[in-house]
Amino acid sequence: MSISSRFSVGIHILALIEINKNGTSTSEFLAGSVNTNPAVIRKIIGMLKGAGLVKVQPGIAGAELAKNLSDITLFDVYKAVNVVQEKELFSVHDNPNPDCTVGRNIQAAIVPVFEAAQTALEKSLGNVTVEDIVNDIIEKENIS
Amino acid sequence: MSISSRFSVGIHILALIEINKNGTSTSEFLAGSVNTNPAVIRKIIGMLKGAGLVKVQPGIAGAELAKNLSDITLFDVYKAVNVVQEKELFSVHDNPNPDCTVGRNIQAAIVPVFEAAQTALEKSLGNVTVEDIVNDIIEKENIS
DNA sequence: CTAGTTGTAACTATGATGGTTACATGTAAT
DNA sequence: ATTACATGTAACCATCATAGTTACAACTAG
Numbered sequence: 001m002s003i004s005s006r007f008s009v010g011i012h013i014l015a016l017i018e019i020n021k022n023g024t025s026t027s028e029f030l031a032g033s034v035n036t037n038p039a040v041i042r043k044i045i046g047m048l049k050g051a052g053l054v055k056v057q058p059g060i061a062g063a064e065l066a067k068n069l070s071d072i073t074l075f076d077v078y079k080a081v082n083v084v085q086e087k088e089l090f091s092v093h094d095n096p097n098p099d100c101t102v103g104r105n106i107q108a109a110i111v112p113v114f115e116a117a118q119t120a121l122e123k124s125l126g127n128v129t130v131e132d133i134v135n136d137i138i139e140k141e142n143i144s
Numbered sequence: 145m146s147i148s149s150r151f152s153v154g155i156h157i158l159a160l161i162e163i164n165k166n167g168t169s170t171s172e173f174l175a176g177s178v179n180t181n182p183a184v185i186r187k188i189i190g191m192l193k194g195a196g197l198v199k200v201q202p203g204i205a206g207a208e209l210a211k212n213l214s215d216i217t218l219f220d221v222y223k224a225v226n227v228v229q230e231k232e233l234f235s236v237h238d239n240p241n242p243d244c245t246v247g248r249n250i251q252a253a254i255v256p257v258f259e260a261a262q263t264a265l266e267k268s269l270g271n272v273t274v275e276d277i278v279n280d281i282i283e284k285e286n287i288s
Numbered sequence: 289c290t291a292g293t294t295g296t297a298a299c300t301a302t303g304a305t306g307g308t309t310a311c312a313t314g315t316a317a318t
Numbered sequence: 319a320t321t322a323c324a325t326g327t328a329a330c331c332a333t334c335a336t337a338g339t340t341a342c343a344a345c346t347a348g
Contacts, residue, residue, distance in 0.1 A: 001147050001228055001304075002235040004336065008254055009237050016246040026293070033244040034237060037338055042294060058294045059345035074257060084145055091146040091305095093153050093178060100177040101285050102160040109280040110152055113218060117268040124261040136253040141245050145335075148305065170324070181307055186325060202325045203314035235336095294345075305334080314325075 006081040009034055010044055011074065014053065014130045015137060018069055024062035044081060051080030069134060075126035089121070090114040150225040153178055154188055155218065158197065158274045159281060161209055168206035188225060195224030213278060219270035233265070234258040 012034050017025045027038040027045065034041065045063050048054040053072055056063045078084070092110060097103035156178050161169045171182040171189065178185065189207055192198040197216055200207045222228070236254060241247035 001145065002232055002336095003145050005235045005237040006336090007234060008250070008258075011254060012237070012240065012246060012250050015250065016244070019246055028293085033241045033247045035239045035241050035247070036237070037340095038294095039296085039340085040338065043296085046295070056294070057346085059292085059347080061293055061346090063294095088146055090151060091149045093149040093156070093180070093306095095179045096156065097177045097179050100160070102156060102163055102281060103177045103179070105281040105284045106152070106156050106159065106277075108284055109277050110155060113269070113272050113277070114152075117265050120268040121261050121265040124264040125257070128257050133250075133253050133257070137246060137249040140249045140252055146305095150305090172324085181309095182325095183309085183327085184307065187327085190326070200325070201315085203316080203323085205315090205324055237337095290348085292346090292348105294343105296341100296343085298339100298341085300337100300339075302336080302338105303334100304336100306332090308329100308331080310327100310329085312325105312327085315323085316321100317323105318319100318321080 004081070004083045006044055006047075007078055007083045009036070009040075010048060010077045010081045011130060011133060013041065013044060013048065013063075014065065014069065014072065014077065015134050017054070017063055017065055018130075018134050019137070021065075025064075026061050027063075030063075047081050048077070051076065053077070053080055069131040070129050072130045073126045074128045074130065074133075075122050077130065078122070078125055084118075087115050087118065089118040148225070148227045150188055150191075151222055151227045153180070153184075154192060154221045154225045155274060155277060157185065157188060157192065157207075158209065158213065158216065158221065159278050161198070161207055162213055162274075162278050163281070165209075169208075170205045171207075174207075191225050192221070195220065197221070197224055213275040214273050216274045217270045218272045218274065218277075219266050221274065222266070222269055228262075231259055231262065233262040 013030055016033055027041040031038040031041045049056050052066055054063050055066045096106055157174055160177055171185040175182040175185045193200050196210055198207050199210045240250055
């Protein structure tokens with residue numbers, strides 16, 4: 001199991017739009033950097049747009065940021081690209097036997113723990129902004 | 145995406161072995177409570193055994209706990225049933241374009257953040273033992 | 289009207305999941 | 319020993335998500 005790379009691609013897209021802000025970030029341009037198909041990029045950009053992170057218009061070349069990158073956390077991107085359903089990071093076996101003590105209580109006992117773990121994950125993602133990522137990229141770039 | 149229910153089933157198995165400690169927990173018995181196939185249970189028990197959480201012997205009916213449940217955290221179970229690879233909860237797109245500033249630095253910038261988030265998740269699971277789950281089940285049982 | 293772009297749908301290959309059946313291996317009791 | 323019953327695995331299947339690909343309609347600007 002692994003969380004879809006749509007998430008990392010989404011971050012890549014936002015970072016690149018920023019760094020390429022003087023140019024035009026078409027899906028083809030972005031696809032060249034991510035190294036995938038433009039249609040894949042357009043699909044993800046559509047999700048980012050749906051979350052209000054990006055501005056795009058049919059027929060007009062290029063995507064732009066809809067917010068300041070310091071106002072976009074990785075958690076925002078994570079939600080935008082829909083890689084994990086709310087409260088459903090962990091799947092719980094359904095239909096445990098209600099005639100068994102464990103069977104009829106396991107879900108109620110486990111679910112809150114799973115949700116707490118998922119929240120811990122998401123809170124961690126919420127502590128980092130895409131701007132942090134861009135700054136990190138620039139810094140790494142200047143060092144090497 | 146969702147983390148395999150092997151995890152919740154693994155917890156169910158350990159809890160039920162405990163609660164049924166005066167009886168014999170065969171794969172068929174456990175399968176009846178989880179509501180799945182005995183072969184599925186045996187596969188998961190094999191993993192729990194590999195992690196030293198459970199004792200089973202070919203030909204001899206029943207699985208037993210190899211440790212005190214208060215010494216088994218949900219993180220131990222999570223590792224045992226191998227639902228998430230180490231440091232690979234999030235997948236990162238491979239082969240980003242090295243000729244692009246973002247492409248050649250995105251992985252290095254993102255991976256530590258992803259690992260931190262995964263660690264937060266796992267730490268949260270490490271705070272709960274299977275004994276806690278069993279106690280919760282018993283409590284819920286007595287209330288209703 | 290043309291060229292170029294976005295937005296989508298349809299289709300494919302791949303891999304994980306969860307289940308099922310079957311059977312070899314092993315234990316214990318008669 | 320033979321029988322009955324468990325475990326340990328392998329093989330196979332249906333289902334689903336992922337990621338990619340192609341194709342094309344809709345739209346904009348020159």
